Amino acid sequence: MATFLLEVGTEELPASFVSEALRQWEARIAPDLKENFLEPAAIQLYGTPRRLALLVEGLPDRQPDRQEEVKGPPAQAAFKDGKPTKAAEGFARSRGVEVSALEVRQTDKGDFVFVNQAIHGRPTAEILTELVPQWIFGLEGKRFMRWGDGDLRFPRPIRWLVTLLDDAVLPLTLENGSEICTSDRISAGHRVLHPAEISLTHAQEYVDTLRNAFVEVDSALRKQRIQEQTEAAARSAQGVAVISPDLLNEVTNLVEWPTAVVGRFDPEFLELPPEVAMMEMESHQRYFPVRPAADANTLLPCFVTISNGDPAKADLIAEGNGRVIRARLSDGKFFFDADRSQPLEAFVDKLETVTFEERLGSVRAKVRRIGAIAAHVADQLQLAQSDQEAVQRAALLCKADLVTQMVGEFPELQGVMGQKYALHAGEPEAVANAIFEHYLPRGAEDDLPQSLIGQIVGIADRIDTLVSIFSLGMLPTGSSDPFALRRAANAILNVTWAANLPLNLHQLLKTVVQDFVADPAIQIADAATLENQLSDFFLARVRSLLQDDRQIDYDLVNAVLGDNDPDYAERALIDLLDVRDRAQFLQSIRQDGTLDQVYETVNRASRLAAQGSLDTQSLDAATVIDPQAFQQPSEAAFFEALQDLLPQTQAAQAQRDYRKLITGLAAAAPVVSRFFDGPDSVLVMAEEATVRRNRLNLLSLLRNHARVLADFGAIVKG
Known part of the structure; x- marks a missing residue:
């Protein structure tokens, strides 16, 4: 070999x-x-x-020698009157065999010519x-x-x-x-x-x-050596290296024979926010910052750089790298001091010079819309007046740092610098924290915002982006999502779920779209179409997050969102917490076997109920059932079971205690089975119209009770 x-x-x-x-x-x-x-x-x-x-x-x-079966022309074209045609001869010649080697075989598309050819390995x-x-x-x-x-x-x-x-x-x-x-x-x-x-x-x-020859070609070993050397070098400086995975991967492919070198800079630069100094070191110079072992929020005046040069000249390399980073940090300190020479609010009007999107105006216009949307969210959540004022202040300042010199140099620090500058200007801590948090989560690894003010401003910012871009007809398609709209919608849902915010997204979208319609600077052709597009988009994200992130079975997600059922779709967006809870509850009762106890009964009733005319909202049997039309005791028993079920369903609606509903359905299941298959079972589709309607209404009511939890017709039996 x-x-x-x-x-x-x-x-x-x-x-x-x-x-x-x-x-x-x-x-x-x-x-x-x-x-x-x-x-x-x-x-x-x-x-x-x-x-x-x-x-x-x-x-x-x-290569090994092998037999290869090759399909040729149809037999009808290859042979005529038992003799080979030019088609057969040409095929044989192309395969390097005699015509006598051809075989006729039957396929599902008719008879074809084949040849088994010996292929000599190359x-x-x-x-x-x-x-x-x-x-x-x-x-x-x-x-x-x-x-x-x-x-x-x-x-x-x-x-x-x-x-x-x-x-x-x-x-x-x-x-x-x-x-x-x-x-x-x-x-x-x-x-x-x-x-x-x-x-x-x-x-x-x-x-x-x-x-x-001093080249480590194995990337994994080179990466391991860099990490180990960096950690050891930081320890020699009485610190701990801050090793970003992305930077580690990049540095691994910048050197062939790594040598960790400790460099230093003037302690005065530690007056800069750690995020600024780290960004200067990591982004510009590919250095690993070093922090004190006991304090993750500060830095030491040193760094670790990975040299690809002569280890014997480590001191000279360290000195050169130190000069470079000192120049970078001097620039950073200049930006930092210049930005802090005026309050953060002074930058707000400068946002007029920054375009959000050509047809949607400036970032300053976007900030105004964020404030209006945040007010709608605050109203829904019934915030106290002081909190509403904090929301509006945070919304006003949330993008101001975009026009600071520091963020101009390092766009990755947007929000971070806004928080620093807000605190320096004397803004309340809640406002400053919200400026930082409204960007969270920035990526899959980020934490979610913890403060209510930050959550509201972040939701408002993303709602504005979604409505704005959708209003231009720039919907995501396939893998193309240049404005990261899927990520924005996911963030809204994840923040809402994590913080248990009682957000009515259906109403919020409707209100914001109407605000856009009233804005003379923005042209919206069809508000109803825009609302439907946004609703469908959010429902798709709800489906994706429930299935992919929360590991809910696809059919159970279908059951809580409905199968092209506008009632379920609207209900999901009206109450995002409820759709999450119902999906998770269904998953739990599938796992403990409770779902199996009611599935067959409810599903059978629902299929037959589709032939009736009762709406899907009625729950009280007393209002739609005529006991005088009963012909069998099983019908009366079914009626009584529905009356017993009513308070449990009403409790489920009022308290979202779906365990009570499923317990009631499980108790009714034997009664319904008797209605279908017992000694006093009935023929649902009776010839007499009154009897037939009464029986279909019984089944429809059971279906309606179950629909409070989910569309059982969408559930697939395990």
């Missing part, structure tokens, strides 16, 4: 491309080999800033020669470039190519205009620590040979 090595040597690649390229190769190479009847024992992928490599172990010398080297260029130039990514005078495109110029099958060079040439890159066994070591060329004698020696 053979080992194949491919190394594509380049000038320094973007860090993001290295990991992305290896992911693409991981998805492609094994299937390509399998398609060519080559299944290796293992495939290893390696990458550094200057190379992408793969090592394929356990390759056979050639040499592995020949196949690899065809696949390697596809693997290299099949990679996709951003900002590919041309170099020299050729047409080849890659993120950086390709400078060498190693293709070894065991100890033999697999001949391969990449032509790029006048530049020709021919495969060889010559690789390159570390630029500084081993500038001489490396001659690889065997594919299996690749990793060790490069390691001896």
